[in-house]
Amino acid sequence: DTEVTQTPKHLVMGMTNKKSLKCEQHMGHRAMYWYKQKAKKPPELMFVYSYEKLSINESVPSRFSPECPNSSLLNLHLHALQPEDSALYLCASSLMNTGELFFGEGSRLTVL
Amino acid sequence: AQSVTQPDIHITVSEGASLELRCNYSYGATPYLFWYVQSPGQGLQLLLKYFSGDTLVQGIKGFEAEFKRSQSSFNLRKPSVHWSDAAEYFCAATGTASKLTFGTGTRLQVTL
Numbered sequence: 004d005t006e007v008t009q010t011p012k013h014l015v016m017g018m019t020n021k022k023s024l025k026c027e028q029h030m031g032h033r034a035m036y037w038y039k040q041k042a043k044k045p046p047e048l049m050f051v052y053s054y055e056k057l058s059i060n061e062s063v064p065s066r067f068s069p070e071c072p073n074s075s076l077l078n079l080h081l082h083a084l085q086p087e088d089s090a091l092y093l094c095a096s097s098l099m100n101t102g103e104l105f106f107g108e109g110s111r112l113t114v115l
Numbered sequence: 116a117q118s119v120t121q122p123d124i125h126i127t128v129s130e131g132a133s134l135e136l137r138c139n140y141s142y143g144a145t146p147y148l149f150w151y152v153q154s155p156g157q158g159l160q161l162l163l164k165y166f167s168g169d170t171l172v173q174g175i176k177g178f179e180a181e182f183k184r185s186q187s188s189f190n191l192r193k194p195s196v197h198w199s200d201a202a203e204y205f206c207a208a209t210g211t212a213s214k215l216t217f218g219t220g221t222r223l224q225v226t227l
Contacts, residue, residue, distance in 0.1 A: 007158075045205055045217035046159065059214065093158055102147045102209040106158035 006030075009094050009107035017115050018084060024110045026077040026094030035077040036104065037069060038093040046093055052077060053099065084114045117142050119208050121218035128196050129226050136191040136221050138206030146208040148189040149215070150180055153203045162204075165189060176200070201225045 007028045016022050026035065034053050038046035051059035052071040066088075068080040077094055091111050095104040120139045128134055140146060147166050151159040163174025170182040180191045189206060206218040 009158075043220075045220055048214060051214075091156075095159075102211075102215060103149065103161060103164055104151075104159070104215065106151075106160070108158040109156075111156070 007094055007096055007105050007107035009092075009110050011110060012108065013111045013113075015113045015115065016081065016084065018086070020084075021080070021082045023081065024079040024092055024094075024112070026079075026107055027075055028096040028105070029075055030096060030105065031074075031098075032096035032105070033074060033099050034097045035071060036095040036097070037067075037077070037079050038095065038106075040091045040093055040109070050079075081112075084112075086114050088112065089114045117146075117208070117210060117216050119206050119216050119218040121204075121206055121221050123221045124219070125222045125224065127224040127226060130198050131195050134191075134193045134196045134200070134223070136204050136206075136223070138189045138191065138218060139187050140189065140206075140208045141187065142208060142210055144210065145184060146210045148180075148182060149207040149209075150174065150178070150189075150191045151205045151207060151217075152176075153205065153220075155202075159205065162191070196223075196225055198225045198227060 010025045037049040040046045049063045050069045055071045066083045070078040091109040093109045094107045097104045118141045149164045150162040153159045162178045163172050165172050165182045173179050178193050204221045207215045209215045
């Protein structure tokens with residue numbers, strides 16, 4: 004199994020809503036990542052979890068709240084988002100110390 | 116500062132023609148190097164990687180890349196392009212396993 008599964012694939016939310024993006028992998032990877040990608044741009048790193056602990060936060064606004072309940076799951080909790088937060092949110096995982104990432108297909112978020 | 120440069124924003128090739136996508140990096144030491152491909156609305160897929168050793172690396176889908184230390188380059192090549200190769204291609208590098216630096220991407224269009 005070499006898949007990273009992200010749900011939902013599409014999400015539309017208002018600025019006052021609370022929603023969550025979910026990511027799951029069963030490759031035994033111990034590092035998991037959230038990236039944000041705007042149209043025609045490369046992915047931008049948001050958070051990195053290593054062994055279920057947050058190791059990197061790229062100065063992301065607190066309206067984005069990551070959570071790693073176990074080594075296979077990664078969530079991104081969303082609250083009070085702005086329209087400019089509309090983007091493709093990509094989850095990825097990797098074996099430690101390789102830099103080789105396996106990406107999910109992403110969750111397309113639209114904030115109204 | 117660490118950076119990855121992809122000089123070509125958009126390239127168009129005919130099906131069956133050869134392809135070369137350029138990538139240059141600026142790092143203090145030789146980083147780990149990667150090429151990823153992204154089809155529209157999809158996540159990123161790893162094409163190939165270079166860690167050390169043989170400077171010509173083979174990847175999936177018939178792609179190869181050559182690492183040239185003297186030119187700080189890691190160009191991607193394919194002898195004969197197929198229409199299904201049309202996508203966005205990202206070169207990436209990392210000096211530490213947790214943070215990839217992506218280039219701005221090259222959009223490949225294939226004409227029939």
